[in-house]
Amino acid sequence: MLNRIAKIIVLLLVLLGSAFIVLSFWDKEASDQQADEQSKQPTEEETGEEPGPTLETVFDSAGGGKLPDSPVVVGKTSNEEVTAAWGEPEDTVDEGTGRSLTYPSRDVVIGIAADIVTDIRSSQENITSFHREDVTSFQDPGEVEQRQEENGTKTVFTYTLADEYVLTWVFPGSPDDAGNPAAEYVLLSKKTSSEQNAERIVNEMSLDEKIGQMIFGGVSGTQMNPETRSAIEEYHVGGLIMFGNNVVSAEQTVSFLNEMKAANEGNPSPLLLGVDEEGGTVTRMPPEANSLPTSRSIGNLNDPEVAFTAGTILGEQVQELGFNLDFAPVLDVNSNPNNPVIGDRSFGSNTEVVTNLGIQTMKGIQEEGIISVIKHFPGHGDTGVDSHLNLPQVDKSYEELRELELVPFKQAIEEGADVTMIAHILLPQIDQNYPASMSEEVITGILREDYDFDGVVITDDLTMGAITNQYSIADAAVQSVKAGGDLLLVAHDPNLVAVVFDELKAAVENGEISEDSIDESVERITELKEKYQVSDEPTEAPDFQPINEKVEAILEKVS
Known part of the structure; x- marks a missing residue:
């Protein structure tokens, strides 16, 4: 019995050994065949092709x-x-x-x-x-x-x-x-060097300084006072705006602006100093300066060269006083003849005219080294309510806006707009809850993503009735930032600067707003200042005579 088992085991071992030899032979033959086939493939040198980059x-x-x-x-x-x-x-x-x-x-x-x-x-x-x-x-x-x-x-x-x-x-x-x-x-x-410098400057800022840079405050009186000094030194505001009641004369205006610049000495970034100078009915020029005609008058002439020259004059006028930013031009298409707030501030009711002349005016302002602010996105021309008093509503679809109101803004962005002002307008077909100035759908969705605008977004004045009749200014400011806004215009009542500052800081500290989003906004603001070489250097005594002669030439053309 044992001999039989031993014979079976020996036989199995012989069979396994034979199988191993056969399999090894087949494997070698397959390997040789594969190597032979590979040797027949054209090499990189033979084909002239190089492998793509990793x-x-x-x-x-x-x-x-x-x-x-x-x-x-x-x-x-x-x-x-x-x-x-x-x-x-x-x-x-x-x-x-x-x-x-x-x-x-x-x-x-x-x-x-x-x-x-x-x-x-x-x-x-x-x-x-x-x-x-x-x-x-x-x-x-x-x-x-x-x-x-x-x-x-x-x-x-x-x-x-x-x-x-x-x-x-x-x-x-x-x-x-x-x-x-x-x-x-x-x-x-x-x-750009502006972008690189902006990143460096923002990285060195404290949270308080960053939040302050996002506020564009107003001033009271006609000279430096405790409220204005506090806005600059304590709250580190990024900019200040002056209105007609702050302007008495050219000399006084220059002196007031120089005082603001001097007070800003301890802050990490120079002040944006802005003014609403559109010409016509919206002018803040002192008596020594002649004002340009209305945009409607220039629109009626429909001469792009005249519009560009008007823009350079606006730039020269505000620069002569020491401003570095002009809230102009108006790119609203005045499609509603009963509009109580736009009217002759617009170049007209024709979209093509508004687009062409508005962009030329913007470029003229920029030509003089002054920051131009296009307004009032996404279009204030078809409103029947003055947003200074109440919240207007425009019941149009996105497609309807793209065919009319948005046309000038889209083109201006493509042509190099740096700053866009967002209007206080409710667009229920786009956002039922918030006006455009507080709407993520409008600011981030349309302006940032659809129109690829990477410049600075500023709200219209948050102290206007369109906001104050509906919201607290502090809540509106926080929602505007959450929606994608960069600069908050608080143009009246300097004491509100502190209210907005405190609410924004609290929103960052409690996680409602991320500090990363604050950094992004402040980098855009700082980059804008770097691009235009904004400085706190004092302005010399103004001379409006040469500029007035240019104004007169424009007035003659449109008369």
Whole structure:
């Protein structure tokens, strides 16, 4: 019995050994065949093709201002160097202060300003081969947003690299959509010196100083007093506005503004000093200065050159007194003839006229180094109630607004608007609960996301009846910031500055408003000041004679 079992075991061992030898032979033969097939595949040198860049390569290159396989360095390469490397572009488009060079055969668009590359947009295959999850798995984005572009909704991931460059990945669909789409394009740009300086300044600010920068206060009287000094020194306000009752003469106005600048010496950022100088019926000029005609008069003439010249005159007038910001032009289309608050402040009832002349006026103001504020987004022209007294309501859909009221604002933003004022208007088809100045749907949804406005958002005066008849000013201020506002205009009663300041600080401390969102707003405000080189340097004695001569020339043209 034992001999039989032993024989069976030996037989099994022989069979297993034979099977092992056969399998090893087959495996070797398969390996040899695979190696032979691979040896027959064309090599990289034979095909002339190189493997595409990895995400690590893309990010590393972007940190140095380049995209893979491109000779262009953002912020360094000149227009001439681009054309020397790639030839003349197939299309060139002027865009405000710069232009774009399009190279469709390369799937690249180059942005140019002051003859230097400002950004490069690429939809090359080596970029669009990456999917959304690839990018987010490689590195968490610093910012995720939803953006509305001409060809639909986009998800945008933003990365700041080496504290200097910004790499933006754009994917189709919204952030909440399922799926893992491939990239549509990337945009590489460089932070301006204004942006870099703004970040540094804000990082050094205390919370109190940051909150103060978000308040644009008013003043009382015609010279420095304890209330104005307290707003500046104790509450660190970002700006102050003067009205007609604060202006007696050119000399007095300059002196008052110089006193404000001197009081601001201990603060980390210079003051924005603003005035409502539109010309016509809304003028704050002293007796020594002649006022421009109404915007309606200029609109009736419909001459863009005259509108631009009027803008430069507005800039010169306010600058001569020491202001650095003008709450103009009005971009409202005066479509309601019974409108009690806009009227001849508008360039007219024709959307195209308002758009063209309003933008030229804005550019004229900017030409003089003065900050222009376009107003009153999303359009105050079809109201039948004066928002200084009560809250107007405009029962229009978003589509209706886009066809009329929003047209001038959209174009002005594309043409380089820096500051947008939000109106106290209730738009029940967009937001049933809050007026535009407090509405996240309007400020963040329409202005920021749909119209891609990345400048400063300021509310209309929170002391107006449209707000005070419905809300406490403190609550309105907090809601405006939560909705996406940056600057809170508290134009009357300097004592309200303290009320708004305290409420905002409490909202940050209790978590209702994040300090990150405060930082974002203050960076935008500080960047604006840096861009326009706002300074607390005193202003010299004014001379309005040369400016008055230019005003007279405009008056003759519109008469």
